Amino acid sequence: MQNQNKRPDSMERITTAALAEKFIDEQILSIKAQVGDGKVLLALSGGVDSSVVAALLIKAIGKQLTCVHVNHGLMRKGESEQVIEVFKNQLGANLIYVDATDRFLDLLEGVSDPEQKRKIIGGEFIKVFDEEARKLEGISFLAQGTIYPDILESDGIKAHHNVGGLPQKMEFELVEPIKLLFKDEVRVVGHALGLPDSMVNRQPFPGPGLGVRCPGAITRDRLLTLRESDAILREEFENAGLAGKVWQFFTVVPDFRSTGIRNGKRVFDRIVIIRAVNTVDAMSATVPEIEWAVLKKITDRILNEVPGAGRVLYDLSPKEPATIEYE
Ligand code: XMP
Numbered sequence: 608m609q610n611q612n613k614r615p616d617s618m619e620r621i622t623t624a625a626l627a628e629k630f631i632d633e634q635i636l637s638i639k640a641q642v643g644d645g646k647v648l649l650a651l652s653g654g655v656d657s658s659v660v661a662a663l664l665i666k667a668i669g670k671q672l673t674c675v676h677v678n679h680g681l682m683r684k685g686e687s688e689q690v691i692e693v694f695k696n697q698l699g700a701n702l703i704y705v706d707a708t709d710r711f712l713d714l715l716e717g718v719s720d721p722e723q724k725r726k727i728i729g730g731e732f733i734k735v736f737d738e739e740a741r742k743l744e745g746i747s748f749l750a751q752g753t754i755y756p757d758i759l760e761s762d763g764i765k766a767h768h769n770v771g772g773l774p775q776k777m778e779f780e781l782v783e784p785i786k787l788l789f790k791d792e793v794r795v796v797g798h799a800l801g802l803p804d805s806m807v808n809r810q811p812f813p814g815p816g817l818g819v820r821c822p823g824a825i826t827r828d829r830l831l832t833l834r835e836s837d838a839i840l841r842e843e844f845e846n847a848g849l850a851g852k853v854w855q856f857f858t859v860v861p862d863f864r865s866t867g868i869r870n871g872k873r874v875f876d877r878i879v880i881i882r883a884v885n886t887v888d889a890m891s892a893t894v895p896e897i898e899w900a901v902l903k904k905i906t907d908r909i910l911n912e913v914p915g916a917g918r919v920l921y922d923l924s925p926k927e928p929a930t931i932e933y934e
Pocket of ligand 1: 811813815889
């Protein structure tokens with residue numbers, strides 16, 4: 608029998624809208640055949656993979672799908688709002704939005720060990736998702752945004768980093784419509800499904816979210832500095848035409864302060880680090896030369912607009928020896 612987890616040699620690479628349409632039509636039929644009139648549950652993070660799976664399933668089975676979006680309080684600015692806008696308001700999905708910010712941040716209070724932080728975030732995510740799933744009745748399928756590299760590189764980046772995956776103890780049959788696709792193909796399919804560019808071209812975002820960019824014990828005020836500075840960075844990279852050219856970029860706010868001076872008074876402000884990298888496979892990475900004027904504009908805006916930010920640095924370290932993230 609054919610191995611369902613192996614991409615057939617004959618499978619054409621999806622590079623055009625027409626090929627994506629064909630894939631979508633085939634998947635709609637196959638999802639309908641698998642699910643029948645059953646109910647499907649999906650954890651929708653807003654990342655490319657889960658968003659494409661959601662859009663496919665909505666097309667195939669509409670309200671038989673329930674999406675759960677857990678906001679762990681470590682999302683980038685505007686991301687949860689975009690998930691609600693696109694899936695609930697525009698596509699009319701059954702979407703359960705859980706704002707679990709306080710649960711996560713309370714548990715993380717005072718925890719500075721990076722592994723411990725990841726464990727707490729992953730464990731709590733499963734708990735929240737599990738609680739929501741139990742409130743629903745008659746779910747027999749769990750949809751997942753597994754893609755081909757996840758199957759191929761079972762010891763690759765995602766497996767190495769990911770914070771937990773989904774509840775193992777719940778016995779659902781899996782629905783994995785994009786498991787034979789590579790990332791670039793997922794994006795072509797996402798466009799064909801009409802998802803917004805900002806969602807389809809979204810950068811990789813770690814499961815523990817901004818938590819790994821807030822090194823040491825996370826505090827709410829440091830998280831605010833992080834989220835606001837990150838939003839400015841994204842806006843200015845977009846304005847400078849860099850958003851599609853630089854592979855990944857974000858800010859980091861370390862857990863120590865530095866001396867500054869405001870209105871003649873000594874202050875101890877936060878430090879914001881800009882991290883931008885280019886890479887093919889995230890195993891190694893280089894730092895792009897960003898125009899001085901762009902860096903200066905971002906610096907000025909962060910210093911003027913972000914509460915508590917008093918110093919801005921640009922990280923010049925390639926991978927290796929530095930990793931892309933800080934924790
Ligand atoms: P590092 O920091 O190891 O990151 O150089 C390599 C890539 O992996 C992303 N990353 C994660 N992705 N869950 C993920 O799905 C995670 O926990 C995680 N941590 C890091 C990182 O953003 C970079 O693209």
